[in-house]
Amino acid sequence: MASFEVIGGKALKGEIVPQGAKNEALQILCAVLLTDEPVTISNIPDIRDVNKLIELLRDMGVKIGKLSSDTYRFQADAVNLDYLDTPEFVAQGRALRGSVMILGPMLSRFGKCQLPKPGGDKIGRRPLDTHFVGLEKLGGKLTLEGKDFYRISTEGRLHGAYMLLDEASVTGTANIVMGAVLAEGITTIYNAACEPYLQQLCKMLVRMGAKINGIGSNLLTIEGVERLGGTEHRMLPDMIEIGSFIGLAAMTGSEITIKDCQIQELGLIPDTFRKLGIQLEFRGDDIHVPAQEHYEISTYLDGSILTISDHTWPGLTPDLLSVILVVATQAKGTVLIHQKMFESRLFFVDKLIDMGAQIILCDPHRATVIGLDQRNRLHGITMTSPDIRAGVALLIAALSAEGRSVIENVEQIDRGYQYIDKRLTALGAQIRRL
Incomplete structure (x- = not known):
């Protein structure tokens, strides 16, 4: 069983091309x-x-x-x-x-x-x-x-x-x-x-x-x-990978350009990340994510806490909620993540709590995330990837965290993301496959 050793806390920079969907x-x-x-x-x-x-x-x-x-x-x-x-x-x-x-x-x-x-x-x-x-x-x-x-x-x-x-x-x-x-x-x-x-x-x-x-x-x-x-x-580029790279850029304070995104096919994905305070620039069919020191979660017009939930298309794909939850841990503000479709997809948050995130798991479908606004950085731990999407969310958390993390069972990540360690290393990430 393979693992990733990740040394986090490093800003990344460069261009990356999403894989096929x-x-x-x-x-x-x-x-x-x-x-x-x-x-x-x-x-x-x-x-x-x-x-x-x-x-x-x-x-x-x-x-x-x-x-x-x-x-x-x-x-x-x-x-x-x-x-x-x-x-x-x-x-x-x-x-x-x-x-x-x-x-x-x-x-x-x-x-x-x-x-x-x-x-x-x-x-x-x-x-x-x-x-x-x-x-x-x-x-x-x-x-x-x-x-x-x-x-x-x-x-x-x-x-x-x-x-x-x-x-x-x-x-x-x-x-x-x-x-x-x-x-x-x-x-x-x-x-x-x-x-x-x-x-x-x-x-x-x-x-x-x-x-x-x-x-x-x-x-x-x-x-x-x-x-x-x-x-x-x-085939189209993978919208889940595009969303993962947007989240990665925000969490690590990195400047990343995602190439050839077929933006018109992304639905609510860009606007959902904007609700978390993440700046996005569309350059033709590329998405440029500038480096940000801070990003702030929006509220509803009456000031109540934002809820982000999944739904069938044209709603938000459930495959990105794990990434969005991780990204919210270092935002300014609070958000309720509501995973409607699958009752076991939020159980990976215990690893994020061990890393220092402030998350309340309300029930198998809902988690409240209190953003740390980069004041308290996550810290590295040893953890196991439970599924494809939670696995890449934990990888993003590890890349933003201080110190060394080990992610075990990365075969789960390999099921959905091609050469992810090599492609992120090319952006400046410090990842080693064990």
Whole structure:
């Protein structure tokens, strides 16, 4: 198990380019299963979760060629359905949350799929009901073996249906969309997720020949087609990484320019950091964060304490709340962080309290942060990364803290952030992988 040794308290400076979007990659890569023609995808991040999914596709029989460091060509013209019955497939599926994204395309094109309950971060309950309910409405028949093995199949083509999703699940919507594009007839999905990554998937499918209306809204209408063709697709930069770099600059008093951000796709992220008092300058498609000695949290117009909470798009992504919470610890003022979606994501605050932060964990979903305004700097400790997003939040805390910190289990960080130690070292950070 690897660790990071971090010597904190150093201002950073320079430019950094965000990686391709992890959450988009897990959808886009599985969409190659919908056609037997070549699909070329660029700006793929070199991170553990994505690499494991590429390995899974290869083992399923997808032909994969690496054209450059971030560009691959995929061709699913000889998928081995028997591989889904092997112990190797079961082990791969259990180890990777993104494996759930093969359900829609496999059921749509091949009429069947099976999957063990996928793994991923331990951040609370993450039920798959939306996925299966939607695919069942398209004609899939679900069989549950034990408590954690799913089989779904259909006789002939799936058929279009009207559905109102019980939650605007991004991955659930993506699976249903990939099931519907080859279904017979018209599918209407109300309360669909409309995140930029879901929009990217839909736009890619349209280039492949799908007929999808309402992209970018929560009402999608899909007219099924007989087959899809190949295409080329470039993924968006990772909005979570962009937000992480903004938070890093603020916490360490650094001057950092984040390149090629696709600012129009970031939603509320820039304005949320501005509410914490962080200055941002848009320079074309780059975000420049100037060095600040102090930043002050806004209040509401009546003077009451600011609340920052997550929500489905176009609300704030829950993946950034861990970073925002850490950044607030050195702001001037107080903020209530409300993590609505996952009940275990705030439990990492005990490490921040050990570092000297003033945080009240109100319940599993809410934490009140009393900013120290840089008067009392955090101090280094030894800690363990519990999940991807908390891991990078702790890394930001360690880089701002006085003294030496050790972060264990950094494989969690590697799952979502490519070469993060090397890229931050290039900005002047002192990080050593143990």
